[in-house]
Amino acid sequence: DTAVSQTPKYLVTQMGNDKSIKCEQNLGHDTMYWYKQDSKKFLKIMFSYNNKELIINETVPNRFSPKSPDKAHLNLHINSLELGDSAVYFCASSQVLFLAGANVLTFGAGSRLTVL
Amino acid sequence: ELKVEQNPLFLSMQEGKNYTIYCNYSTTSDRLYWYRQDPGKSLESLFVLLSNGAVKQEGRLMASLDTKARLSTLHITAAVHDLSATYFCAFRIIQGAQKLVFGQGTRLTINP
Numbered sequence: 001d002t003a004v005s006q007t008p009k010y011l012v013t014q015m016g017n018d019k020s021i022k023c024e025q026n027l028g029h030d031t032m033y034w035y036k037q038d039s040k041k042f043l044k045i046m047f048s049y050n051n052k053e054l055i056i057n058e059t060v061p062n063r064f065s066p067k068s069p070d071k072a073h074l075n076l077h078i079n080s081l082e083l084g085d086s087a088v089y090f091c092a093s094s095q096v097l098f099l100a101g102a103n104v105l106t107f108g109a110g111s112r113l114t115v116l
Numbered sequence: 117e118l119k120v121e122q123n124p125l126f127l128s129m130q131e132g133k134n135y136t137i138y139c140n141y142s143t144t145s146d147r148l149y150w151y152r153q154d155p156g157k158s159l160e161s162l163f164v165l166l167s168n169g170a171v172k173q174e175g176r177l178m179a180s181l182d183t184k185a186r187l188s189t190l191h192i193t194a195a196v197h198d199l200s201a202t203y204f205c206a207f208r209i210i211q212g213a214q215k216l217v218f219g220q221g222t223r224l225t226i227n228p
Contacts, residue, residue, distance in 0.1 A: 004158075043159075043204065043218040056215055090159070098214040104149060104161040105216065 003027050004108035006091050012114045013081060020077045021111045023091030031055070031097045032074040033105065034066060037088040049074055050097045081115045088112045118142055120219035122205060128225045132194050137222045139188040139205035147208040148181050148188045149216065152201045159204065162190075195226045 004025045013019055025032060033056075034046040048056040049068040063079045078085060091108040099105070123138045139148070147166055151159040163172045165181035165188060172179050176199065178191045188205055202223045206216040 041202065041221045043206075043221075045215050048215065099147065099208055099216070102164045102166060104164055105159075106161070107151075107159040109158045110156075 002109075004091055004093055004106050006089075006108040006111050008111060009109065010112050010114075012116065014116055015081055015083060017081050018077070018079045019081060019113070020075055021089055021091075021113070022073070022075045023108060024073050025091075025093040025106070025108075026072065027093055027095070027106060028072075029093035029095050029106070030071060031094045032068065032071070033092040033094075034074065034076050035090040035092060035107075037090060037110070039087070043090070047074075047076075048097075055097065078113075081113075083115050086113055086115045118209060118217050120205060120207060120217055122203075122219040122222050124222060125220060126223050126225075128227065129192075129195055131196055131226055131228055134194065135192050137190040137192075137203055137205075137224070139190070139219055141186050141188075141205075141207040141217070141219075143186075143207075144210065145183070145186075145207040146210055148179075149206045149208075150179050150188070150190055151204045151206065153204065153221070154201050162203075192224075197226050197228060200224055200226045 031050045033048045047066045052068045065077045068074045088110045092105040095103045119142045121140045150162040153159045163179040168183040170181045176193045181188045202221040204221045206218040
């Protein structure tokens with residue numbers, strides 16, 4: 001069983017379209033995250049949720065809207081896609097908020113989004 | 117500015133050699149993480165360093181942390197091909213909404 005699973009793994013779409021990426025974790029973790037990895041491999045946090053509550057919302061265009069229906073799921077919806085949105089989006093989870101003790105982020109396999 | 121600088125960004129080395137990857141971070145932190153990423157795959161946690169002077173070892177990899185210098189190192193001993201991957205370090209911001217700030221990654225290629 002995959003601990004953090006994302007779908008789809010690949011997504012190719014046209015500018016202006018709306019798309020969603022789904023994420024589910026079966027680890028019983030309280031906190032989930034979305035990270036964006038750009039073409040230069042920089043990983044930047046976009047959002048984090050703790051028990052369905054939004055905790056971190058970095059400077060991300062409001063075309064990006066996360067939704068957490070329960071603490072095991074965090075989905076990312078993107079409206080009006082732009083070329084610059086092309087990236088790999090990683091979902092992650094951690095046992096507790098603020099990574100107390102030796103807790104780490106557990107990442108999904110990533111969703112590669114290509115906007116044409 | 118919150119940032120992490122890894123050095124080098126690209127490293128090609130021969131099997132059997134030793135090398136060190138350096139990770140400098142820009143502000144006070146209490147935790148430093150090392151992750152490994154294989155091409156097209158997820159990031160896998162390698163080490164969490166929790167205090168100044170912490171050293172952790174797993175197989176041919178050893179990580180250390182100097183919080184005063186804001187420096188962590190990942191040392192590879194007698195490299196083998198299986199260690200080829202991209203290695204990321206990240207530090208935890210402890211003010212405000214705590215989060216991890218990642219470096220750009222060091223792409224390590226180990227040649228037979």
